[in-house]
Amino acid sequence: MEPDFWHARWGEGRIGFHEGQPNAHLVNHxxxxxxxxxxxxxxxxxxxxxxxxxxxxxxxxxxxxVETAVQAFFAEHGLTPVVTKVxxxxxxxxxxxxxxxxxxFATTRELLGPIDALFDRAAxxxxxxxxxxxxxxxxxxxxxxxxxxxxxxxxxxxxxxxGPPFSVPEAELRTHYEGLSVIRVDEVLAEGPALTEVxxxxxxxxVRF
Numbered sequence: 001m002e003p004d005f006w007h008a009r010w011g012e013g014r015i016g017f018h019e020g021q022p023n024a025h026l027v028n029h030x031x032x033x034x035x036x037x038x039x040x041x042x043x044x045x046x047x048x049x050x051x052x053x054x055x056x057x058x059x060x061x062x063x064x065x066v067e068t069a070v071q072a073f074f075a076e077h078g079l080t081p082v083v084t085k086v087x088x089x090x091x092x093x094x095x096x097x098x099x100x101x102x103x104x105f106a107t108t109r110e111l112l113g114p115i116d117a118l119f120d121r122a123a124x125x126x127x128x129x130x131x132x133x134x135x136x137x138x139x140x141x142x143x144x145x146x147x148x149x150x151x152x153x154x155x156x157x158x159x160x161x162x163g164p165p166f167s168v169p170e171a172e173l174r175t176h177y178e179g180l181s182v183i184r185v186d187e188v189l190a191e192g193p194a195l196t197e198v199x200x201x202x203x204x205x206x207v208r209f
Contacts, residue, residue: 022052046073067101118149156200
């Protein structure tokens with residue numbers, strides 16, 4: 001997926017992946033983050049999950065390629081963040097929310113600061129098969145040992161529709177996170193006309209790094 005693809009999607013308002021409310025799996029399984037402080041949300045867009053996590057007392061660190069999506073998050077919440085340039089990124093920060101506009105693959109532990117949990121609702125499923133191994137490898141390099149992660153996937157016959165969201169079979173996800181504890185904690189029918197037409201199922205996993 002080239003950067004221009006995502007810039008075009010946001011520029012044209014084709015953001016059907018934006019839920020507009022806190023993710024149900026996140027709400028149902030928030031307890032996995034008990035005792036944790038800073039939750040990392042890759043490819044975050046302007047998701048309401050950022051505000052939800054902050055409202056629950058967590059600090060949130062997000063990374064999003066499209067800077068206008070980051071700007072929209074703060075604007076839609078009536079917030080005026082402090083904006084600074086940090087290497088190849090633009091950092092937007094206010095209170096417990098810090099969002100980096102830039103290339104996820106350029107992130108480092110030093111850039112993000114201390115993080116001790118992961119929430120991936122629309123990151124791994126936003127990437128085609130060829131990019132997913134590199135994505136997960138980078139996530140694993142960023143996350144500290146023992147950190148919990150909640151990962152959401154969808155599954156459907158990939159030949160019946162194009163992505164995103166892409167189908168990420170459970171077996172594939174387990175291969176990417178081989179050597180770690182991966183427990184499926186939820187499975188429901190996916191919502192949205194395009195996904196219901198192909199009988200897509202949404203799964204939630206708890207990964208222990």
